[in-house]
Amino acid sequence: MKDIKNYIQQNKDRFINELIELLKIPSVSADTTYFQDVINTSEAVKLSLEKAGCDKVEICETNGYPIVYGEKIIDPNLPTVLVYGHYDVQPPDPIELWTSPPFEPVIKKTEIHPEGAIFARGACDDKGQMYMHVKAFEYMIQSNTLPCNVKFMIEGEEEVGSVNLKSFVENNTEKLKNDVILISDTGMISNQQPSITTGLRGLSYVEVEVTGPNRDLHSGLYGGAVANPINILSKMIASLHDENNRITIPGFYDKVEDLSLEERTEMAKAPFDIEDYKKALDLNDVYGEEGYVTNERNAIRPTLDVNGIWGGYTGQGAKTVIPSKAFAKISMRLVPNQDWEEITQLFSTHFTAIAPKAVTVKVTPHHGGQGYVTPIDSIGYKAAHLAYSETFGIAPIPVRSGGSIPIVSLFEKELKSKTILMGFGLDSDAIHSPNEHFGIFNYLKGIETIPLFYKYFVELSK
Amino acid sequence: MKDIKNYIQQNKDRFINELIELLKIPSVSADTTYFQDVINTSEAVKLSLEKAGCDKVEICETNGYPIVYGEKIIDPNLPTVLVYGHYDVQPPDPIELWTSPPFEPVIKKTEIHPEGAIFARGACDDKGQMYMHVKAFEYMIQSNTLPCNVKFMIEGEEEVGSVNLKSFVENNTEKLKNDVILISDTGMISNQQPSITTGLRGLSYVEVEVTGPNRDLHSGLYGGAVANPINILSKMIASLHDENNRITIPGFYDKVEDLSLEERTEMAKAPFDIEDYKKALDLNDVYGEEGYVTNERNAIRPTLDVNGIWGGYTGQGAKTVIPSKAFAKISMRLVPNQDWEEITQLFSTHFTAIAPKAVTVKVTPHHGGQGYVTPIDSIGYKAAHLAYSETFGIAPIPVRSGGSIPIVSLFEKELKSKTILMGFGLDSDAIHSPNEHFGIFNYLKGIETIPLFYKYFVELSK
Numbered sequence: 001m002k003d004i005k006n007y008i009q010q011n012k013d014r015f016i017n018e019l020i021e022l023l024k025i026p027s028v029s030a031d032t033t034y035f036q037d038v039i040n041t042s043e044a045v046k047l048s049l050e051k052a053g054c055d056k057v058e059i060c061e062t063n064g065y066p067i068v069y070g071e072k073i074i075d076p077n078l079p080t081v082l083v084y085g086h087y088d089v090q091p092p093d094p095i096e097l098w099t100s101p102p103f104e105p106v107i108k109k110t111e112i113h114p115e116g117a118i119f120a121r122g123a124c125d126d127k128g129q130m131y132m133h134v135k136a137f138e139y140m141i142q143s144n145t146l147p148c149n150v151k152f153m154i155e156g157e158e159e160v161g162s163v164n165l166k167s168f169v170e171n172n173t174e175k176l177k178n179d180v181i182l183i184s185d186t187g188m189i190s191n192q193q194p195s196i197t198t199g200l201r202g203l204s205y206v207e208v209e210v211t212g213p214n215r216d217l218h219s220g221l222y223g224g225a226v227a228n229p230i231n232i233l234s235k236m237i238a239s240l241h242d243e244n245n246r247i248t249i250p251g252f253y254d255k256v257e258d259l260s261l262e263e264r265t266e267m268a269k270a271p272f273d274i275e276d277y278k279k280a281l282d283l284n285d286v287y288g289e290e291g292y293v294t295n296e297r298n299a300i301r302p303t304l305d306v307n308g309i310w311g312g313y314t315g316q317g318a319k320t321v322i323p324s325k326a327f328a329k330i331s332m333r334l335v336p337n338q339d340w341e342e343i344t345q346l347f348s349t350h351f352t353a354i355a356p357k358a359v360t361v362k363v364t365p366h367h368g369g370q371g372y373v374t375p376i377d378s379i380g381y382k383a384a385h386l387a388y389s390e391t392f393g394i395a396p397i398p399v400r401s402g403g404s405i406p407i408v409s410l411f412e413k414e415l416k417s418k419t420i421l422m423g424f425g426l427d428s429d430a431i432h433s434p435n436e437h438f439g440i441f442n443y444l445k446g447i448e449t450i451p452l453f454y455k456y457f458v459e460l461s462k
Numbered sequence: 463m464k465d466i467k468n469y470i471q472q473n474k475d476r477f478i479n480e481l482i483e484l485l486k487i488p489s490v491s492a493d494t495t496y497f498q499d500v501i502n503t504s505e506a507v508k509l510s511l512e513k514a515g516c517d518k519v520e521i522c523e524t525n526g527y528p529i530v531y532g533e534k535i536i537d538p539n540l541p542t543v544l545v546y547g548h549y550d551v552q553p554p555d556p557i558e559l560w561t562s563p564p565f566e567p568v569i570k571k572t573e574i575h576p577e578g579a580i581f582a583r584g585a586c587d588d589k590g591q592m593y594m595h596v597k598a599f600e601y602m603i604q605s606n607t608l609p610c611n612v613k614f615m616i617e618g619e620e621e622v623g624s625v626n627l628k629s630f631v632e633n634n635t636e637k638l639k640n641d642v643i644l645i646s647d648t649g650m651i652s653n654q655q656p657s658i659t660t661g662l663r664g665l666s667y668v669e670v671e672v673t674g675p676n677r678d679l680h681s682g683l684y685g686g687a688v689a690n691p692i693n694i695l696s697k698m699i700a701s702l703h704d705e706n707n708r709i710t711i712p713g714f715y716d717k718v719e720d721l722s723l724e725e726r727t728e729m730a731k732a733p734f735d736i737e738d739y740k741k742a743l744d745l746n747d748v749y750g751e752e753g754y755v756t757n758e759r760n761a762i763r764p765t766l767d768v769n770g771i772w773g774g775y776t777g778q779g780a781k782t783v784i785p786s787k788a789f790a791k792i793s794m795r796l797v798p799n800q801d802w803e804e805i806t807q808l809f810s811t812h813f814t815a816i817a818p819k820a821v822t823v824k825v826t827p828h829h830g831g832q833g834y835v836t837p838i839d840s841i842g843y844k845a846a847h848l849a850y851s852e853t854f855g856i857a858p859i860p861v862r863s864g865g866s867i868p869i870v871s872l873f874e875k876e877l878k879s880k881t882i883l884m885g886f887g888l889d890s891d892a893i894h895s896p897n898e899h900f901g902i903f904n905y906l907k908g909i910e911t912i913p914l915f916y917k918y919f920v921e922l923s924k
Contacts (some may be wrong), residue, residue: 030779214744220865224765227749238700282676287689287820303686308774317492358749403682
């Protein structure tokens with residue numbers, strides 16, 4: 001495909017500038033302060049799909065943020081690829097740790113990205129990776145090489161659990177009918193060693209509230225005599241893991257699939273250096289479930305992490321207070337076969353049960369989703385494998401990711417088609433963290449690889 | 463003392479309005495945002511002492527907020543009373559729980575205060591109780607009944623550990639020379655049953671920081687494989703108490719005095735209803751160290767309470783992050799004989815020791831102070847006993863308070879004199895909490911009782 005290489009060369013700057021404009025809009029779906037910005041982003045995505053060559057583009061209203069739908073049907077008898085992505089982003093905080101403002105994209109060179117990377121919230125997750133598909137589609141239209149039908153479904157609530165996507169998909173199965181779903185919202189091992197994500201973890205996200213006395217109390221006058229909600233919450237959180245770092249919620253592991261030694265041996269082949277890993281994170285040691293190595297702990301094993309905790313006086317200086325309440329946001333990563341709603345219920349029941357009589361506990365489920373596995377013998381996987389092999393010059397490795405894209409299992413259930421996770425990001429891109437970035441190399445490589453997926457998918461489907 | 467009663471009747475409204483003006487200034491010493499307000503409050507206190515009749519009043523600069531010193535020396539051969547108080551206040555947060563703005567004082571009637579109470583931050587702790595002394599002094603000047611010399615030392619850093627008072631006292635022992643120190647910064651059992659605080663707990667206040675990875679991480683990609691600072695901090699905090707709610711820090715209890723059964727029986731005579739106590743705080747149950755009742759847990763036993771905790775995402779909605787750091791503010795209430803600096807060291811050593819290799823821990827001591835006991839056979843205590851008995855018509859009960867006034871032990875060490883804690887507040891006054899208030903009855907009763915203390919102290923000193 002010499003043509004695509006040339007096309008990218010000629011349009012490189014425009015591709016980058018268009019993405020930068022999109023990244024300037026702070027589409028933080030978790031914080032209503034950004035409401036109008038999220039709406040504006042959906043409009044910008046709509047416009048980009050029209051410009052790229054979709055016949056029909058619509059803003060589909062939901063009970064939350066709208067879903068942008070676009071399509072190009074060239075022949076009903078040809079296969080159809082459904083591209084899914086999201087235009088919303090994670091909150092930027094802690095904002096003070098960003099070396100440049102999260103919504104003022106800048107290109108900086110890094111050790112891993114000598115050709116430069118775009119630094120901005122959403123650069124990789126998922127505006128950058130989503131926009132690769134728009135530009136790859138533009139190329140296929142311009143070069144008249146689009147081999148099949150395309151549908152785009154770009155949502156604005158992925159970072160808050162895709163709360164309204166479920167009903168949209170359920171109510172539009174005909175409109176969304178497809179032969180394969182393509183998502184670029186994951187990563188690969190490195191720019192030298194591409195990989196395709198074949199497994200995703202599920203998720204259960206809850207918020208807990210522990211209430212002690214009905215008002216904040218002076219810790220001198222009451223200290224020692226009443227339950228301190230922070231001490232109690234800490235005790236309850238600590239009790240959720242045992243001495244082997246296994247989760248203590250009754251029934252939590254009942255449906256966890258135990259991978260065969262053979263599969264674990266296969267996984268262990270992926271290049272990984274524990275010292276580099278620790279060095280990259282400034283860690284003296286890794287930490288996790290007994291009996292599993294790092295790459296298993298963050299991929300094939302379920303977890304329980306506190307994502308946020310707060311209570312009492314957190315300002316400057318000292319305040320001797322026993323707060324009335326303490327809070328925590330807790331998420332559990334689940335593996336295939338674990339049902340997120342069942343796990344949420346198990347957590348809720350257990351967490352309430354372990355609370356001492358001296359406090360009251362409230363558990364509020366936020367959202368969740370099931371895990372997923374992509375069969376490596378599917379046409380979609382094979383097509384992706386060929387595409388990466390051709391553009392990177394080396395065969396991609398199938399890997400299980402620890403991340404979650406809850407809607408993937410929903411798609412399979414409602415649309416009866418498999419999802420291929422063609423990720424081009426890197427773990428070091430700091431998604432969900434300060435200084436998120438996306439390599440120029442990765443961005444352009446994605447645009448170059450995607451049309452090849454279409455080509456091989458159509459060929460293999462014949 | 464019919465005269466004082468009349469004087470209070472005639473000047474009641476002015477006394478209340480003067481205090482209200484003082485309460486309008488947000489002198490929050492813990493938050494530098496209020497810097498100028500704290501300074502302005504010291505000026506207001508200086509002016510009030512001059513108006514009340516001090517010969518000499520000075521603003522004494524320190525490395526922090528100034529100390530207001532005033533004196534009235536009528537005869538070097540007569541005893542000298544040193545009045546200590548503080549003009550700074552606790553932060554008002556959580557501000558949303560105040561029924562009226564913390565720095566816009568209003569008078570409201572309550573069940574306990576049918577004559578009304580002044581609602582404002584600092585109303586009781588300590589502007590209201592400090593100002594009683596200024597008005598009592600004004601009366602003795604106006605009625606020409608001041609029986610001895612008076613010195614006032616009103617500081618502006620009590621709520622942040624009186625960090626600069628120590629050197630001020632050490633460098634001014636001659637200027638501060640006195641026969642007894644009078645402090646109204648404690649409470650009494652009820653308006654029907656006065657009490658005098660004869661014991662105070664010491665305090666050690668520290669801040670801890672737990673660091674895991676060098677940046678916030680995506681909880682999907684890293685969850686299960688790296689130590690989550692919040693989970694670890696919770697585990698470490700939980701481990702600081704054993705199953706009997708005894709503190710697990712090695713050596714922590716070594717110097718704790720074990721009260722005789724006789725003393726404990728004496729204490730148990732103070733009127734106390736556990737059901738009322740639970741009802742007032744909406745508690746299903748109390749909580750504390752095994753083997754001790756509520757009034758012992760909060761008075762004669764040391765404690766460890768988390769006063770604040772924070773880490774990760776605490777905003778609206780959900781963020782799947784493993785934070786780089788988690789923090790907590792932890793305070794320990796100490797009993798007489800426990801040395802706060804030694805305990806701070808024991809905590810620091812232990813907390814660092816229990817940290818897993820996968821994280822790094824930083825412990826920063828904030829401040830602290832020793833516990834204290836007032837002998838009930840001292841002239842000062844006897845004088846206070848007589849004064850309360852006369853104005854309340856019932857003998858006050860000696861009680862141990864769970865609170866801390868770290869500087870009391872400093873005074874004894876440097877100034878070689880005993881401190882009498884003539885408190886007129888009530889536990890229900892919600893000091894350090896939203897809706898702090900001080901009863902009009904209590905305020906005026908204090909002004910009425912204080913001159914009697916002077917009278918009896920001088921008589922008993924002859």
